[in-house]
Amino acid sequence: MNKTLIITGGAGFIGSHVVRLFVTKYPDYRIVNLDALTYAGNLENLADIQDAPNYVFEHADITNAARMQELFAQYRPDGVIHLAAESHVDRSIESPLDFVITNVIGTVNLLNAARQQWKGAFEGKRFYHVSTDEVYGALGAEGLFTEQTPYDPHSPYSASKASSDHFVRAYHDTYGLPVVITNCSNNYGPNHFPEKLIPLCIHNIINNKPLPVYGDGKYTRDWLFVKDHARAIDLVFHEGKNGDTYNIGGFNEWQNIDLVQLLCKQMDEKLGRPEGTSAQLITFVKDRPGHDLRYAIDAGKINRELGWLPSVTFEQGLSLTIDWYLANEEWLRHVTSGAYQQYYAAQYQVQS
Numbered sequence: 148m149n150k151t152l153i154i155t156g157g158a159g160f161i162g163s164h165v166v167r168l169f170v171t172k173y174p175d176y177r178i179v180n181l182d183a184l185t186y187a188g189n190l191e192n193l194a195d196i197q198d199a200p201n202y203v204f205e206h207a208d209i210t211n212a213a214r215m216q217e218l219f220a221q222y223r224p225d226g227v228i229h230l231a232a233e234s235h236v237d238r239s240i241e242s243p244l245d246f247v248i249t250n251v252i253g254t255v256n257l258l259n260a261a262r263q264q265w266k267g268a269f270e271g272k273r274f275y276h277v278s279t280d281e282v283y284g285a286l287g288a289e290g291l292f293t294e295q296t297p298y299d300p301h302s303p304y305s306a307s308k309a310s311s312d313h314f315v316r317a318y319h320d321t322y323g324l325p326v327v328i329t330n331c332s333n334n335y336g337p338n339h340f341p342e343k344l345i346p347l348c349i350h351n352i353i354n355n356k357p358l359p360v361y362g363d364g365k366y367t368r369d370w371l372f373v374k375d376h377a378r379a380i381d382l383v384f385h386e387g388k389n390g391d392t393y394n395i396g397g398f399n400e401w402q403n404i405d406l407v408q409l410l411c412k413q414m415d416e417k418l419g420r421p422e423g424t425s426a427q428l429i430t431f432v433k434d435r436p437g438h439d440l441r442y443a444i445d446a447g448k449i450n451r452e453l454g455w456l457p458s459v460t461f462e463q464g465l466s467l468t469i470d471w472y473l474a475n476e477e478w479l480r481h482v483t484s485g486a487y488q489q490y491y492a493a494q495y496q497v498q499s
């Protein structure tokens with residue numbers, strides 16, 4: 148094998164797309180998927196590539212510093228792509244400390260393991276930290292987040308991601324660790340756990356259940372198809388400048404209510420229901436505390452410097468996403484019933 152990469156959080160939503168892309172595109176790279184398989188980790192996401200000769204799964208927790216040191220010594224990675232995190236804002240409001248432990252301490256454990264393994268011989272090495280646009284706080288009706296926007300996180304989730312970003316930069320500035328960071332907007336696409344807006348609405352429309360929309364539905368987000376995020380990660384991993392940050396976004400802002408309406412329209416067409424049927428399920432619910440009004444990202448730098456652009460429009464990406472959920476109802480049923488958590492034990496013949 149030419150290179151070994153450790154990808155953390157590879158059983159999660161975005162991580163599984165990144166792992167698949169790297170395993171299939173780079174058969175001469177050994178890809179180690181390091182994941183603790185929390186409620187958000189699902190190895191069924193990777194069933195199609197689990198037997199690839201260049202793929203290895205390691206069931207491990209990034210909060211365990213000693214285990215990280217051991218695994219880095221065992222695999223001697225050339226690169227790390229770090230996606231493992233607690234990622235759901237609502238859960239961070241319930242249990243902020245879990246987010247500090249995984250997102251901050253877990254990241255520092257990985258930085259320490261990389262530093263110890265590489266021992267200052269940084270040629271050809273790279274630590275890639277995957278972060279979010281939520282670290283920049285909220286925007287009013289105008290403006291975009293650039294790489295120079297000061298950090299101003301508002302939720303325990305975004306505060307923990309902001310903190311981990313600072314540690315990654317500090318390890319670059321203090322120890323010379325070769326790092327790169329990307330801050331991306333909201334992702335959507337296949338394999339998304341149905342606690343997030345788009346898969347939740349798809350699941351509820353299929354089952355004729357209410358579609359919860361926070362507040363007055365005017366919250367605005369930028370949306371990116373997950374496979375375009377994975378393509379951007381591939382590009383930045385190979386061509387990004389050491390120590391730099393790149394924003395990644397879809398050039399695609401939507402108010403939540405308009406997005407849900409579009410989703411209802413596409414679902415009615417695909418399910419053969421009269422137009423307007425699914426929209427009747429829309430239910431406005433009490434707002435989440437500290438809810439940021441608008442996020443919008445300027446992805447101009449990655450476009451200018453590395454030539455990246457999204458490959459699909461939102462309408463196309465949404466249609467592909469709905470088709471995937473309709474074709475994979477069993478995946479959805481396993482995830483919503485919790486049955487996916489037995490997959491690891493059955494597949495790998497061990498206790499999960």
Ligand SMILES: NC(=O)c1ccc[n+]([C@@H]2O[C@H](COP(=O)([O-])OP(=O)(O)OC[C@H]3O[C@@H](n4cnc5c(N)ncnc54)[C@H](O)[C@@H]3O)[C@@H](O)[C@H]2O)c1
Pocket residue numbers: 155156157158159160161162181182183184185186187188189207208209210229230231232233234235249253277278279280308330331332333334335340
């Ligand atoms: N989803 C988005 O829209 C979005 C946008 C921008 C950035 N991000 C960032 O991308 C990354 C991946 O997000 P996602 O939506 O795929 O998340 P996810 O919740 O779907 O997956 C997270 C994965 O990390 C694993 N994990 C959690 N705690 C762990 C631990 N202690 N040790 C090892 N593995 C652990 C989980 O098992 C899961 O497989 C996160 O860092 C997130 O902050 C997400």
